[in-house]
Amino acid sequence: MYPAAFEYYRATSVPEIVQLLQQHPDGKILAGGHSLLPLMKLRLAEPAALIDIGRVPDLSGIQDAGDSIVVGATTTYWDLLQSEVIRQSLPLITEAANVVGDIQVRNRGTLGGAMAHADPAADMPAVALALDASIKVVGPSGERTIPASEFFVDMFTTALNPDEVLTQIIFPKPQGTSGQAYEKFAHPASGYAVVGVAAFVTLDGGKVQTVRVGITGAGTVAKRASAVEQALAGQEPTEQAIESASAHAAEGLELNGDIFASEEYRAHLARVFTQRALSRAVAAARG
Numbered sequence: 001m002y003p004a005a006f007e008y009y010r011a012t013s014v015p016e017i018v019q020l021l022q023q024h025p026d027g028k029i030l031a032g033g034h035s036l037l038p039l040m041k042l043r044l045a046e047p048a049a050l051i052d053i054g055r056v057p058d059l060s061g062i063q064d065a066g067d068s069i070v071v072g073a074t075t076t077y078w079d080l081l082q083s084e085v086i087r088q089s090l091p092l093i094t095e096a097a098n099v100v101g102d103i104q105v106r107n108r109g110t111l112g113g114a115m116a117h118a119d120p121a122a123d124m125p126a127v128a129l130a131l132d133a134s135i136k137v138v139g140p141s142g143e144r145t146i147p148a149s150e151f152f153v154d155m156f157t158t159a160l161n162p163d164e165v166l167t168q169i170i171f172p173k174p175q176g177t178s179g180q181a182y183e184k185f186a187h188p189a190s191g192y193a194v195v196g197v198a199a200f201v202t203l204d205g206g207k208v209q210t211v212r213v214g215i216t217g218a219g220t221v222a223k224r225a226s227a228v229e230q231a232l233a234g235q236e237p238t239e240q241a242i243e244s245a246s247a248h249a250a251e252g253l254e255l256n257g258d259i260f261a262s263e264e265y266r267a268h269l270a271r272v273f274t275q276r277a278l279s280r281a282v283a284a285a286r287g
């Protein structure tokens with residue numbers, strides 16, 4: 001399939017991206033192209049212009065900023081997998097990036113693209129929620145930072161305005177005794193998450209101090225499993241406590257059902273994979 005005709009612009013700086021977005025309101029940003037180009041080939045998207053951000057120098061890279069790790073929007077899954085600072089502080093990212101699609105997708109797909117696209121079956125939105133990331137965007141009225149918990153609004157819908165570009169994803173560095181884990185039931189054809197669960201815990205005196213669980217794939221949009229978090233916070237994380245907290249995993253989700261997995265099956269997977277992710281995160285925290 002061939003996409004509809006479009007104009008092509010290669011931006012060289014963030015201000016130029018913003019300018020091009022203003023000049024081409026029917027245009028779309030092109031990052032790794034692994035979500036946008038298939039949609040264009042199917043004519044599900046027909047942007048009049050593509051604004052290629054792949055060679056804007058400031059948008060790529062991973063910086064250790066002391067209390068946080070700052071990832072540029074066009075940083076690829078491959079870059080994330082190569083990063084020692086990510087592996088040391090945020091192994092959840094390494095674990096999840098390693099199970100995204102196949103090697104071609106990981107070579108081209110970008111973290112910013114995954115955030116902006118908000119595919120309901122994408123892995124990284126769950127990771128961003130569990131790690132309490134913030135998303136920096138730049139538009140005609142300047143810069144703003146949006147917490148991940150407010151960024152993913154609905155299926156393929158985020159808090160990003162059409163005239164804004166996502167520039168950075170900021171991950172706070174975990175403090176204290178913490179553990180992280182990602183569990184995914186991958187679609188056998190594409191690798192997308194039928195259900196994916198990202199878990200982050202900190203322990204204090206043997207009890208759960210902080211717990212964040214991000215669930216993707218099960219519902220229309222990646223979400224924090226607040227009922228699970230409330231049930232486990234302050235508890236000693238025994239296997240029984242984790243199992244009974246995980247029973248709440250599908251609460252508050254607008255469940256997806258399709259030919260591959262029904263709503264009921266996805267709810268079941270959400271509970272099982274939440275339990276597994278939390279158990280591993282707690283084990284990692286205990287060292």
Ligand SMILES: Cc1cc2nc3c(=O)[nH]c(=O)nc-3n(C[C@H](O)[C@H](O)[C@H](O)COP(=O)(O)OP(=O)(O)OC[C@H]3O[C@@H](n4cnc5c(N)ncnc54)[C@H](O)[C@@H]3O)c2cc1C
Nearest residue numbers: 029031032033034035036101109110113122123166191192
């Ligand atoms: C065969 C296949 C298997 C896949 N399997 C998985 C999987 O298992 N798990 C998974 O999570 N994903 C999977 N993906 C999707 C892949 O991760 C995508 O590439 C990624 O989610 C989007 O990143 P991108 O850089 O390719 O974005 P693009 O395709 O370039 O862009 C996607 C959308 O985001 C917008 N956008 C991109 N960057 C920005 C920015 N900086 N600011 C504002 N808007 C922006 C674009 O305008 C577009 O609307 C798969 C894709 C393919 C083709």
